[in-house]
Amino acid sequence: MENMNLESEQKESTVGDKTALVTIIGRPSAGKSTFLNTASGEMVSIVSSIPQTTRNAIRGIVNTSLGQLVFVDTPGYHESNKKMNLKMRNIVADQLANADSILYVVDSTRPCGDEEKLITELLKGHEKKTVTALNKIDEKDSNPSAARVFLSKQLPELSEKNIFDVSAKNDEGINDVLRALYELAPVAPHLYPEEFYTDQEVDFRIAEVIREQAINRLDQEIPHCVYVQIADMEMRSPTKMWCRAFLCVEKESQKGIVIGKGAQMIKTIRVESIKQLRKIFDYKIDLDLQVKVDKNWRQNDLRLNKLLK
């Protein structure tokens, strides 16, 4: 009996008692998903140099001795009347309304103009619960001082002590941001068991990894015209899963490009996806990957409602 008590004592949580739901917002390509991956130490949200990589609200959980921060990565917020963008903006607005606090990521290498103003408008009224990360300070053309001047004009209520210079890519300044977020967080029950670092379903994660590998190899408009459909998944043994997925494009002409000469492109996407998935899951995934045309899917409300949430 005594031993059992000892065991339960040892298993007692080492995660502190604060909890907060933190929505990450910022322009496309500001580095929101990179921040989340670095802060959580896991590949939670896919990253690419192409704006509008993230299309969903994606949760990543950071547990430390101070408590549990549940980050919600969101699509880059920007002006465009395209159906898909309007849906992505709704995702951001919903997540902002739900948030206990906000992590505002600014790309310090880009001048703060109208695009940034659009986001500061969204943040008005939320200044007290916002922590700002001026990202990409590792870049030569980074200008965090200019960003600070812009912010002091646009959001004078924003406390300077909650604005930090960071490099999400190089893990610089991340702990300062986390500390400030813990400072704002209330003592509250945790939202997830401490072994969780994301709430994403397996099929969604597989689809996202394939999309990441695809968009990082395709150019011009094609990355925006791609989505991944998981058609079938089956555990064939405790260490092996079989999965059939379709890389869907909008037009017949794009299909040829995604397949590539001698099917080289689709083969590379498949092999690199398997490698990435191996890092995430503790079983091997045998991937059957094919390309399919889903004509003008970005105009299809049913499809968008299913893909963007």
Ligand SMILES: Nc1nc2c(ncn2[C@@H]2O[C@H](COP(=O)(O)OP(=O)(O)OP(=O)(O)O)[C@@H](O)[C@H]2O)c(=O)[nH]1
């Ligand atoms: N130099 C540098 N590049 C970075 C840093 N953080 C992110 N990046 C790069 O910026 C690009 C966009 O990063 P993401 O994390 O996908 O940006 P995002 O804000 O999630 O973009 P969307 O999902 O499109 O809104 C990628 O090429 C990243 O490697 C950083 O601290 N320094």
Ligand SMILES: [Mg+2]
């Ligand atoms: Mg992103």
